[in-house]
Amino acid sequence: MGGKKNAVPQILPKIATGIPGFDELSHGGLPRYRTSLLKGGPGSGKTVFALQSIVNAARRRQEPGIFVAFEESTRQILANAASFDWGLPALARNKLFFLDAKLSPEVVHSGEFDLTGMLAMLKAKKEEIGAKWIVFDGIDVLLTLLQNPMSEMREIYRIRDWLADNEVNAAIITAKVDGDSSEIVNYGFLQFMVDCVVRFERRLEHGVALHRIQITKYRGSDFAAGEYPVSFGPAGMEVDAPEPTEIKQVASGERVSAGFERLDTMLGGGLFRGSSTLITGVPGTSKTTLAGKFVEAGCRRGERTLFVSFDESADRIARNLTSVGIHLKTHIKSGLLRMYSGRTETIGAEDHLVKLKALIREHRPRCMVIDPISAIAKAGGIAAARAVANRFIYLAKDEKITVMVTAINEGDVPETEATDLQISTIADTWIHLSYLIRSGERNRALTIIKSRGTWHSNQVRELVLSDAGPMLADVYTAGGEVLMGTLRWEKEGEERAKTTQRRAEFDRKRGELQVAEADTRARIKALQQDLERQRLELATYSSDNEARIVSSSDREQELRRIRSADPAGRAVNGTMPSLAKDRAYRGSGNSGRKNKKEARDAR
Amino acid sequence: MRGKKTKRSASSPAVTTVVVMRLYIANNAPNSLRAIANLEAICKEHLKGNFKLEIIDVLETPLRALADGILVTPSLAKMSPSPAAKIVGNLSDKSSVLHALGISVE
Numbered sequence: 001m002g003g004k005k006n007a008v009p010q011i012l013p014k015i016a017t018g019i020p021g022f023d024e025l026s027h028g029g030l031p032r033y034r035t036s037l038l039k040g041g042p043g044s045g046k047t048v049f050a051l052q053s054i055v056n057a058a059r060r061r062q063e064p065g066i067f068v069a070f071e072e073s074t075r076q077i078l079a080n081a082a083s084f085d086w087g088l089p090a091l092a093r094n095k096l097f098f099l100d101a102k103l104s105p106e107v108v109h110s111g112e113f114d115l116t117g118m119l120a121m122l123k124a125k126k127e128e129i130g131a132k133w134i135v136f137d138g139i140d141v142l143l144t145l146l147q148n149p150m151s152e153m154r155e156i157y158r159i160r161d162w163l164a165d166n167e168v169n170a171a172i173i174t175a176k177v178d179g180d181s182s183e184i185v186n187y188g189f190l191q192f193m194v195d196c197v198v199r200f201e202r203r204l205e206h207g208v209a210l211h212r213i214q215i216t217k218y219r220g221s222d223f224a225a226g227e228y229p230v231s232f233g234p235a236g237m238e239v240d241a242p243e244p245t246e247i248k249q250v251a252s253g254e255r256v257s258a259g260f261e262r263l264d265t266m267l268g269g270g271l272f273r274g275s276s277t278l279i280t281g282v283p284g285t286s287k288t289t290l291a292g293k294f295v296e297a298g299c300r301r302g303e304r305t306l307f308v309s310f311d312e313s314a315d316r317i318a319r320n321l322t323s324v325g326i327h328l329k330t331h332i333k334s335g336l337l338r339m340y341s342g343r344t345e346t347i348g349a350e351d352h353l354v355k356l357k358a359l360i361r362e363h364r365p366r367c368m369v370i371d372p373i374s375a376i377a378k379a380g381g382i383a384a385a386r387a388v389a390n391r392f393i394y395l396a397k398d399e400k401i402t403v404m405v406t407a408i409n410e411g412d413v414p415e416t417e418a419t420d421l422q423i424s425t426i427a428d429t430w431i432h433l434s435y436l437i438r439s440g441e442r443n444r445a446l447t448i449i450k451s452r453g454t455w456h457s458n459q460v461r462e463l464v465l466s467d468a469g470p471m472l473a474d475v476y477t478a479g480g481e482v483l484m485g486t487l488r489w490e491k492e493g494e495e496r497a498k499t500t501q502r503r504a505e506f507d508r509k510r511g512e513l514q515v516a517e518a519d520t521r522a523r524i525k526a527l528q529q530d531l532e533r534q535r536l537e538l539a540t541y542s543s544d545n546e547a548r549i550v551s552s553s554d555r556e557q558e559l560r561r562i563r564s565a566d567p568a569g570r571a572v573n574g575t576m577p578s579l580a581k582d583r584a585y586r587g588s589g590n591s592g593r594k595n596k597k598e599a600r601d602a603r
Numbered sequence: 604m605r606g607k608k609t610k611r612s613a614s615s616p617a618v619t620t621v622v623v624m625r626l627y628i629a630n631n632a633p634n635s636l637r638a639i640a641n642l643e644a645i646c647k648e649h650l651k652g653n654f655k656l657e658i659i660d661v662l663e664t665p666l667r668a669l670a671d672g673i674l675v676t677p678s679l680a681k682m683s684p685s686p687a688a689k690i691v692g693n694l695s696d697k698s699s700v701l702h703a704l705g706i707s708v709e
Contacts, residue, residue, distance in 0.1 A: 103691065109692050111634070111692035112637075112693050116630075116632045117674075117678070118675055121673070125665075
C-alpha cells in the first residue's frame with residue numbers, strides 16, 4: 001500500500017465496501033474520508049456498487065448513509081434491488097435515507113439554479129441521522145440540466161467543498177459515461193476532483209452480457225490495474241479479483257481415493273489432497289460415472305463434497321449414477337453432498353466462476369466435481385472461458401479442495417483437448433477415456449496421461465461398468481495391445497482353460513517326479529546293500545586266502561620232508577633253520593606274513 | 604400539460620383569484636437573489652397584488668424544504684389555484700414563469 005508514495009510514510013486510510021473482490025483489487029476498499037467516482041455506461045453496475053457499499057456499511061458497521069438519486073426514483077431503486085437479499089426496505093426505514101433528487105419532467109425550468117439549497121438540506125439530514133456515507137447517484141443527470149459548462153463547473157466545485165466540509169467515511173459519485181465521452185462537459189474535472197475512479201463496463205460478447213470493473217485512478221495507493229469480471233448474484237455484486245500472482249499452495253502428501261481401488265493403484269496410491277484432475281473423453285465414455293465415484297468416495301470418508309453439473313439436472317445425474325452402483329442420495333440428504341446444476345447458455349464464463357465461488361463459500365467442500373467444465377465455454381468467448389477454467393483450478397488449489405473436472409473433447413485423440421480449454425496443462429492429473437473399436441466392439445479405455453509428482457501406470461485399461469460400479473478389468477495384452485471386451489473375455493476363458501491344463505500337467509509331472517525319486521531311493525538302498533555285501537565278501541576273502549597261503553607253505557615243507565628231498569641232516573636241523581635260511585635268501589622283510597604273501601605273489 | 608394550462612387561463616382571463624406561491628431560496632446566493640428580484644417584477648406587473656408569496660430560506664429550514672420536496676434552489680412552488688406547479692431556476696425566463704403560473708399575457 002502507498003507504494004508509489006514512499007516519501008509519505010502514513011498509509012492512506014481506506015474503508016471496505018464489503019463487495020467481494022473489490023476490496024482485494026483496491027487493497028482495502030475506497031479511500032476513507034474521500035470521494036470516489038464510479039463511471040460507466042447505463043446498466044454497467046454503478047448504482048448497484050454504490051448501493052451495496054452503503055448497505056454493507058449500514059448492516060455490518062451500523063453506519064447510516066444517504067443515497068441521493070438523481071436518475072431513478074427511490075421506488076425504482078428499491079424495486080431494482082429487491083432481487084438482492086439486502087433487506088433494503090427495512091434499512092430504508094431506519095439506517096439509510098433516500099433522497100428522490102430526480103427533477104420531475106413537469107418541473108418548469110426558468111433560468112439558472114444551483115445546489116446550494118440541496119446541499120444545505122443534505123447537511124441537515126446528515127446531521128439528523130448521523131450519516132457516514134453519501135452517494136450521489138447519476139450526478140450527470142443533474143449536471144446536464146444546468147445547460148451551462150460554467151454552471152456545471154461551479155456546482156462540481158460546490159459539491160467538492162461540501163464534501164470537504166461535511167466529512168463522511170466515504171462519498172461516492174456515480175456518473176454515466178459512454179465509452180470515453182460524457183455529456184458532462186467538465187467530466188475531466190470531475191475525475192480530477194476525486195481520489196479514486198472506478199470504471200464500469202457492460203458489453204455484449206456472443207450475445208452474453210459481460211460486466212467489467214477497472215480501477216483507473218487511486219490517489220496515493222497502488223491497486224490491481226486491469227479489467228476484472230463482475231457478476232451479480234443474490235448477495236449482490238461480486239468482483240472476480242485476481243488471484244495472487246505467486247503460487248503459494250502447500251503441496252499435500254496426503255492421498256485421497258480417486259473413486260475405486262484399481263484406479264488408485266494405477267495412480268500410485270490415489271490423488272493428492274488438493275490436486276486437480278482432468279478427465280477428458282468423447283461423450284458416453286463415462287466421465288460422469290468416474291466423477292460420481294470420486295464424489296461418493298469423498299462422502300464415504302465423511303468429507304463435504306460439491307458436485308456441479310451443467311445442462312443436466314442433479315436429480316437425473318443421481319438417478320443415472322444409481323444404475324452403476326453409485327449412490328449419492330443418502331449423502332445429499334445428510335447434507336454432506338451438495339449438487340448444483342447450472343445452465344450454460346445464458347451466462348458468461350465469469351458469472352460461472354462467481355457462482356462457483358459462492359457455492360464453495362456456502363458449502364465449504366473438500367472435494368469437488370465440475371461436470372463438464374467445458375460447458376463454461378458455451379456462452380461468451382473461449383478466451384474468457386479458458387481464463388475462468390484456469391482461475392477456478394487455482395482457486396480450488398488455494399482452498400485445498402481436491403477437484404475433478406471433466407471435459408468433452410471431440411475426436412478420440414486426447415491431444416485435441418489442448419486446443420480447447422487448456423486445462424490439461426495446469427491439471428495435476430489427466431485421465432483420458434476413449435472408445436477402442438476392435439473386432440466389431442466399442443469398449444471404454446482408460447489412460448492416465450499424466451499425474452504430477454507420483455508414479456502412475458502407463459497402461460491403457462478397460463473400464464467396465466456394472467451395477468457394482470465402475471471397475472478396471474484385468475489386463476491382457478496380445479501382440480502389445482490390451483485386450484478388451486469379447487477379446488478379453490475370450491482371453492480370460494482361454495486363460496482359465498490354460499490354468500486348468502497347467503495344473504493337470506503339474507500334477508502329472510509331480511507324480512512322475514515322485515515316482516522317479518522313490519525309484520532312485522530304492523536303487524540307492526539296493527546299491528548300499530550291495531556295497532555292504534561286497535565289503536563283507538572282501539573281508540572274508542582276504543582272511544581265507546591268508547589262511548590258505550600259510551597252510552600251503554606248510555604243506556610244501558611237509559611234502560618235501562615226506563619226499564625226503566632234503567638231506568637228513570638238514571632235516572635233523574629242524575624246520576627253523578630252513579626257515580631262517582629262506583628268510584635270509586629273500587632279503588630283509590618285516591613280517592613273516594608279508595614275506596609269505598610276496599612269496600605267493602612271486603609264484 | 605402546457606395545453607391544459609392554456610385552456611384554463613383562457614377560461615379565467617381576469618386575475619381575480621389570488622395566486623399562492625412559495626419561493627425557496629438559499630440565503631443570498633446569486634441565483635436566489637436574482638429569483639426574488641425576477642419574481643417581484645413579475646408579480647408587480649402581472650398579478651397586481653393578487654398574490655401571496657412566502658419566501659423560505661432553505662439554509663435556515665432545510666428539513667422543511669426537504670419535506671416539501673424541494674431539490675435545488677431557487678425553486679418556486681405554486682400552491683394554488685390548481686394545478687400546482689413547480690419552477691426551478693432564477694426565473695429569468697419570464698414567459699415560462701407566466702405560463703407555469705397560469706397567467707395569460709395579452
